[in-house]
Amino acid sequence: MGLITAVGDSAAANRHALINKQSGIGKATYVQSRFVDILPLAEVKHATEELAAQLNISQPGITRTDLLALYALQQAIADAALSEDLLQEKSTALVNACTVGGMCLTDIMYEDANRKDGKGSAYIHAYSNSANTTLLQQYYAIGGVINTFNTACSSSANAIMYGARLIQHGFAERAIVGGVDSLSKFTINGFNALMILSDAPCRPFDAHRKGLNLGEAAAFLVLEKEEAAKHKKAYAEIKGYGNSNDAFHPSSTSDTGDGPYLSMQRALITAGLKPADIDFINAHGTATENNDETESVAMIRLFEKPPAFASTKSFTGHTLGAAGAVEAVYSVLSLYHQEVYPSLNFEEPIPTTRLVPNREYQKQPLRHVMSNSFGFGGNCTSLIFSKL
């Protein structure tokens, strides 16, 4: 596993922050937007140039998104001890997810998109959602199936699901799966126009929540077949996955939480588990009015009495296309260390649903952890990770 978020540059650093309730949400330093003074953001604590220098990347046209992705991917590859030769084999897949891509360079892209003649900037090939995937592929000459998902905020959960299925069906022996998104003027203005950004650190599942905080991150996990993993360090098993569409509205979830309910239910079915088998849920929990209430409704519909749950977006902000992968890493860390992480800033439950998230770090025996990711366009995905 490899990850970089606003709370740390590695899995160990992230775990340390989660245990010690150190949130990464605050005033942003690097992203250019007039909103940085009024809207807290969860920014990775390195300048783009600093990331490039750390990675020893000097070629032109490389975006912050590219660098975050490469940073996390390098870690994941080192952690799983994948050799250069293995990466180049036809049986090694790379499944990425991204929603912002090179649009993190909102101003430069504006100029390139509207330029009528002459030469484009050095970033001309870097804008698409898939540009960073192509860079990662080229960096390691990865030989197998290469893909990029964009199902909005459930993108990297779908990337993980697709990678697991590639292995199951023999289209890959190993799959590097995950996602990336960096903060951008584009998304800050988009979510602000939807009026779902909070001017204070977000309060998942609280009655007085005011919206989400945007964040940035990259996270990758290396999936291998059970037989291959037997002789190596392994953290957890992907036990189940479920995908659905809420089919209600382009940017909000139905009151009955159909999409979330169905994705969680389908994940249980593929895992061959009952609702009571789930010990903990890493909720989507964006802290928007709409999400937290409908996710609660869906959890109550499925579990009656939902298991302990938390939203780690109170640490990392909402990292959009990377969120599913970041929270998959957290779920896996929970299982590996047999512990649960807190949800921050909660005081009072939502009156209609009365659910209270887990608020303290604690050791706890865990067998199965569910992770939820829901997005615009009605896209909902739930994953289940299990203890080895």
Added chain:
Amino acid sequence: MYIHQYTCISPQQKDENVNLEHIVPSQDGKYLAQEPVLQGVPPGMVRRMSKSVRIGIGAGLPLIKDNKPNGIIIGTANGGMEDCIKFLNQIIDFEEGLLTPGSFVQGTPNAIAGQLSLITKNQNYNATHVHNGLSFENALLDAFMLIKDNPQTSYLLGGVDEISSYNYNIETLGGWYDTRLTNENLYMAQLPATIAGEGATMFMVSGVPHNAVARVSAIEFFHATDATYVQQRVADFLKQHDVALNETIFISGENGDVRALPFYEHCEAILDTSIPIIRFKHIVGEYPTAIAYGLWLACHMLQTQQPLPTHFYKRKGTDIPIKNFLLYNQYHGKQHSLMLVTG
């Protein structure tokens, strides 16, 4: 995986009526898709849709109106790019002022699959693959695996991309298009560029052979920049799947760009010299999911059992049965895909 229905909206057609003898010409180095008539969609909703959503729904909705699939799987490199950049322009032009979110929401690539599920109230599997020139291939592999799990299930599978004025601009600056190119001179001009195209192609697929039009028996795709490496992968693929080299029609993604030609020629070199070679980008242009149109052509030939009009053939070849097809496509000299289709 079996294809039961196939539709497309392209520069040549806006519904099932098409005359492939008579080519609608390209204009100013572009091939714009015809505007579909969207029946059963509220006009207010249509007004808010980007072109990729309009053509995606125009091609997809007829297949799922009365027939609820077990999932909707779309490949699109850019989705509603026009809306996306419209929003970006507003951000900069109004210096991050008060904006309406319509273009932001409509501009996300998953709006096509999302709107299709919304209009038909389909709460099943829903995915959007955006891996540029391999977006459709990944969507197809996704459906392929779901059908392997449960052959009785069916899926709407599509490839959709629009030419927005902005991505056209960015790609032109990137050196991919040239306005001197037309549908007539595309393969002769020898320029390092091609014609920009757009379209939406949809398939209803399942694991049930009964009444199927075509079967997609294998797919493989990868990234590479070396033509010799690509040739080796093609040779391995053909060998692995035991392809009858003298009885397979080759549908080539050749797009006129001289830089891409070596890939197609290396591929042709390992095929039998007697087989027909079909090209299609002179009637739809180049776009990241254009290979979906190549698959549409294979289905069209399998259903009609007629050869295509002469302008499609790079080589007429011998008169072999219309049964087996190999499709090869590359995008921007980096992404490559292979598909086997049989009747």
